[in-house]
Amino acid sequence: MFHFLILPRVIPPLKVDDLASLRILLRGDKVRAEKVIRGLHEDAKVLRKEIEDEMLKRYGWKWDIWCGFHAAPSxxxxxxxxxxxxxxxEKMKNKKHYNSFHPKVGFFLDVNEVLSWFSAESSYFTSMAKLDPKPYEALLKEALSCWHCDSEMKNMPTLKAHLQEEWDHQATREKARLERKRKLEAKRATKEDTPEPEAKKLKRDDIGETDAS
Ligand SMILES: [Zn+2]
Ligand SMILES: [Zn+2]
Known part of the structure; x- marks a missing residue:
């Protein structure tokens, strides 16, 4: 698993205290808060590209990358x-730790979701921005489940083995898809070497590129 943290620079008039947490940032000036979060999001996009390159280099395929905040950070x-x-x-310690990143539990707040609060009605913004730690912390106690298929998991070792399997399956599927795509492109390239009168029809090959899995 790739995992990085992006921290905002403290640029005046912002003070370190204003950036203590998402909750505190959102309690301050709304325009300023949005600017800080957009800045983090931009940095994350650059980092995401770097991670994707590394995925391709190391594993030969790339998969999703999540960017978000913990609702009640430690x-x-x-x-x-x-x-x-x-x-x-290996570093995934326990249920709480895992649930804090689980995309369906609700403790992990996708950055796009947080940004959407700013354009929502102000009453919605106010209620979301409250980020009362109590209800969020309760979410971490939810039962262990696979974030891919929702199956309940007995314990951390079972979960870890299952997640590894999910990833392996995903890798196999995705690599097969890339291989099909590569072959198709190679075939198309040879076709293009010897132009046929019906060259226009070649465009239809694009249909074959959609992933049927
Ligand atoms: Zn954190
Ligand atoms: Zn699963």
Missing amino acids: MQHLHLHVLSADLVS
Whole structure:
């Protein structure tokens, strides 16, 4: 699993205290808060590209990357998590740790979701921005489940083995898809070497590129 944290620079008039957490940032000036989050999002996009390159180099395929905040963070100072969508890691300690990144539990707030609060009605913004830690912390106690298929998992070792399997399957599928695509492109390239009168029909090959899996 790839996992990075992006921290905002403290540019005046912002003070370190204003950036203690998402909750505190959102309690301050709304325009300023949005600017900080958009800045983090931009940095995350650059980092995402770097992670994707590394995925291709190391594993020969790339998969999703999540960018988001913990609703009730344990670490002070605002930070955006950027992590590969697999949650396969030796360092995944326990249920709480896992649930904090589980995309369906609700503790992990996707950065796009947080940004959407700013354009929503102000009453909605106010209620979301509250980020009362209590109900969020309760989410971490939810039963262990696979984030891919929702199956309940007995314990961490079972979960880890299952997530590894999910990732392996995904890798096999995706590599097969890439291979089909490569072959198709090679075939098309040879066709293009010897132009046929019906050259226009070649466009139809594009249909074959959609993933049927
Ligand atoms: Zn965190
Ligand atoms: Zn599963």
